[in-house]
Amino acid sequence: MTGHVRIAIAGAGISGFATLGHLVENLRAVASAKVVIYWLQPPREIQTHNLSAAQCDRLAHLKSIGLDPAQLFGGGQVYHPVQPSLFTFNGSSAARGFNFVSQRYDSTDYFEWVQANRPLLATLYPDFAPETGQQRHPVHTLDDIQGTTPRGAYGLYLHDQFLALKAHLPKHITLKIIPEALQASVHTEKTVAIETSTRKLSVDYLVQATGHRFAELRPEWAGRVFTAYPCDRYGQNLPQQIAVVGAGPAGIEVALHALHNLQVEHVTLVSRHAQSRLPQIEPTDPYKCQWFTPEKMRLQPTAENAKSLLRKELAACYQACNLPYPGWEKLLKIEAYPDFLRQYLQTTEQSPNHPFAHLVRPVMSFYDRVKDWLPADEQTGVLQLIHQVKPLFATQSRPCAELMLAAFQSKRLKLIAGDFLPAQTTPTIVRPDGTQIHPDCVILATGFVQSTSPPCYSQLRNTRCYSVIGTSLSSVNRQAASIANTIVETLAFDQASRSTKERVSAHCR
Numbered sequence: 470m471t472g473h474v475r476i477a478i479a480g481a482g483i484s485g486f487a488t489l490g491h492l493v494e495n496l497r498a499v500a501s502a503k504v505v506i507y508w509l510q511p512p513r514e515i516q517t518h519n520l521s522a523a524q525c526d527r528l529a530h531l532k533s534i535g536l537d538p539a540q541l542f543g544g545g546q547v548y549h550p551v552q553p554s555l556f557t558f559n560g561s562s563a564a565r566g567f568n569f570v571s572q573r574y575d576s577t578d579y580f581e582w583v584q585a586n587r588p589l590l591a592t593l594y595p596d597f598a599p600e601t602g603q604q605r606h607p608v609h610t611l612d613d614i615q616g617t618t619p620r621g622a623y624g625l626y627l628h629d630q631f632l633a634l635k636a637h638l639p640k641h642i643t644l645k646i647i648p649e650a651l652q653a654s655v656h657t658e659k660t661v662a663i664e665t666s667t668r669k670l671s672v673d674y675l676v677q678a679t680g681h682r683f684a685e686l687r688p689e690w691a692g693r694v695f696t697a698y699p700c701d702r703y704g705q706n707l708p709q710q711i712a713v714v715g716a717g718p719a720g721i722e723v724a725l726h727a728l729h730n731l732q733v734e735h736v737t738l739v740s741r742h743a744q745s746r747l748p749q750i751e752p753t754d755p756y757k758c759q760w761f762t763p764e765k766m767r768l769q770p771t772a773e774n775a776k777s778l779l780r781k782e783l784a785a786c787y788q789a790c791n792l793p794y795p796g797w798e799k800l801l802k803i804e805a806y807p808d809f810l811r812q813y814l815q816t817t818e819q820s821p822n823h824p825f826a827h828l829v830r831p832v833m834s835f836y837d838r839v840k841d842w843l844p845a846d847e848q849t850g851v852l853q854l855i856h857q858v859k860p861l862f863a864t865q866s867r868p869c870a871e872l873m874l875a876a877f878q879s880k881r882l883k884l885i886a887g888d889f890l891p892a893q894t895t896p897t898i899v900r901p902d903g904t905q906i907h908p909d910c911v912i913l914a915t916g917f918v919q920s921t922s923p924p925c926y927s928q929l930r931n932t933r934c935y936s937v938i939g940t941s942l943s944s945v946n947r948q949a950a951s952i953a954n955t956i957v958e959t960l961a962f963d964q965a966s967r968s969t970k971e972r973v974s975a976h977c978r
């Protein structure tokens with residue numbers, strides 16, 4: 470296709486889809502440029518023998534309505550519909566940061582889409598409706614969409630949005646899906662040569678949106694240690710007792726999946742400080758920070774000041790919420806986590822206006838808002854502070870927290886302090902007192918590492934390669950918007966200079 474601008478996007482998860490959406494939107498204004506967008510995404514291999522009965526039914530139903538679960542677009546790994554229904558989506562993310570379509574090619578937002586597709590969702594996720602089984606939560610229903618839905622429902626919505634985008638593509642844009650992985654890329658001044666297992670392509674721009682993966686597994690651990698995702702790599706063959714390392718949202722949902730869907734009798738959840746995550750609550754009253762603000766940090770840009778401001782803010786916020794302040798030390802060192810979780814759930818049932826609910830956004834965005842004023846060692850200090858308080862503010866869904874509490878109370882789930890040692894050939898967890906345990910089976914939910922190399926292209930104007938990487942919908946959406954903007958501006962600039970040159974040379978002739 471000579472004369473066309475060629476753009477490749479590797480990865481069809483949220484990051485890749487956001488990039489595609491913003492590119493198409495920006496390119497509408499440059500109708501004189503003929504553009505081909507190559508979207509690379511290898512098919513998803515689903516290990517069907519490891520699925521629960523509900524997952525198998527869902528898979529069959531998806532196929533029966535003409536969807537190919539191996540080749541869905543937009544949701545990537547995290548929002549794949551075949552995942553267990555208790556892998557829930559924090560719906561307010563969609564409302565707050567990622568209403569994909571409103572200004573682009575459709576007018577349906579996620580909440581409207583859920584309502585319009587209720588019969589389909591009820592068929593796909595019957596185990597999400599209130600019933601008496603252990604897995605089901607009384608208020609865990611499709612009516613609760615402002616709070617929670619199965620994450621896979623969001624993946625289906627994104628795929629629908631992709632189909633809508635494809636149907637409304639402007640004539641000057643051609644989209645070509647390549648069902649293969651990007652294997653290599655070489656960047657020269659004018660082009661990027663990209664390679665998959667069967668083809669080589671030359672493009673003008675490459676956006677790498679290949680997501681994250683979990684830590685490498687040692688071959689000696691085969692059959693004994695798994696990464697949390699994709700969760701169809703393990704199944705009914707798990708032993709009665711397992712350890713899940715990492716007590717963030719991933720560790721919690723995977724522990725619940727093992728307990729409720731995979732017939733595991735007992736899960737030991739391991740985290741560094743024997744703390745987990747509290748559920749997200751949306752406060753109904755407004756609250757404005759008076760201490761923990763970027764302005765106050767600017768006056769004294771040190772980690773020590775950040776800590777003192779946060780302590781003052783917590784005390785002030787507890788007072789504003791009419792709750793007794795337990796004190797900084799108690800909040801940082803929670804002795805009996807199940808009791809703490811139970812109390813938090815009770816208190817927030819009475820009123821959602823809790824200090825953790827008010828302060829979650831100020832705390833979790835604080836580092837990004839102040840880092841540019843801080844010297845490197847103070848940046849590290851602020852990051853450490855945020856990391857220390859994170860279990861109180863980085864959130865999970867309320868239904869999962871309630872299921873987690875129920876599992877603690879029925880003694881099928883235990884939370885312990887410990888660290889997994891990745892260099893040991895025998896799976897090993899070391900406790901704070903130095904003792905070691907060697908579980909028969911470990912699922913690692915210890916966070917992400919980046920997916921392929923070399924992914925971190927600088928996002929300078931003179932480069933032709935970009936990468937979108939992030940762990941929240943709003944952050945990848947922001948990056949995608951900025952990259953699409955830069956690409957289209959560069960492309961429009963190149964076009965303008967080319968036509969000026971052509972005019973000048975025609976004039977000279």
Ligand SMILES: Cc1cc2nc3c(=O)[nH]c(=O)nc-3n(C[C@H](O)[C@H](O)[C@H](O)COP(=O)(O)OP(=O)(O)OC[C@H]3O[C@@H](n4cnc5c(N)ncnc54)[C@H](O)[C@@H]3O)c2cc1C
Binds near residue numbers: 511557562651718937
């Ligand atoms: C358990 C969990 C729950 C979450 N819940 C929420 C939530 O409720 N709200 C929220 O805001 N955020 C949530 N997030 C965070 C956020 O949504 C994800 O981090 C985000 O989806 C990442 O999207 P991505 O496109 O970058 O990566 P991915 O979803 O991993 O997509 C990357 C895609 O690239 C493909 N790929 C990989 N290598 C190649 C290659 N070489 N060539 C071509 N394609 C390739 C992969 O197959 C995949 O489809 C959650 C994250 C996790 C892990």
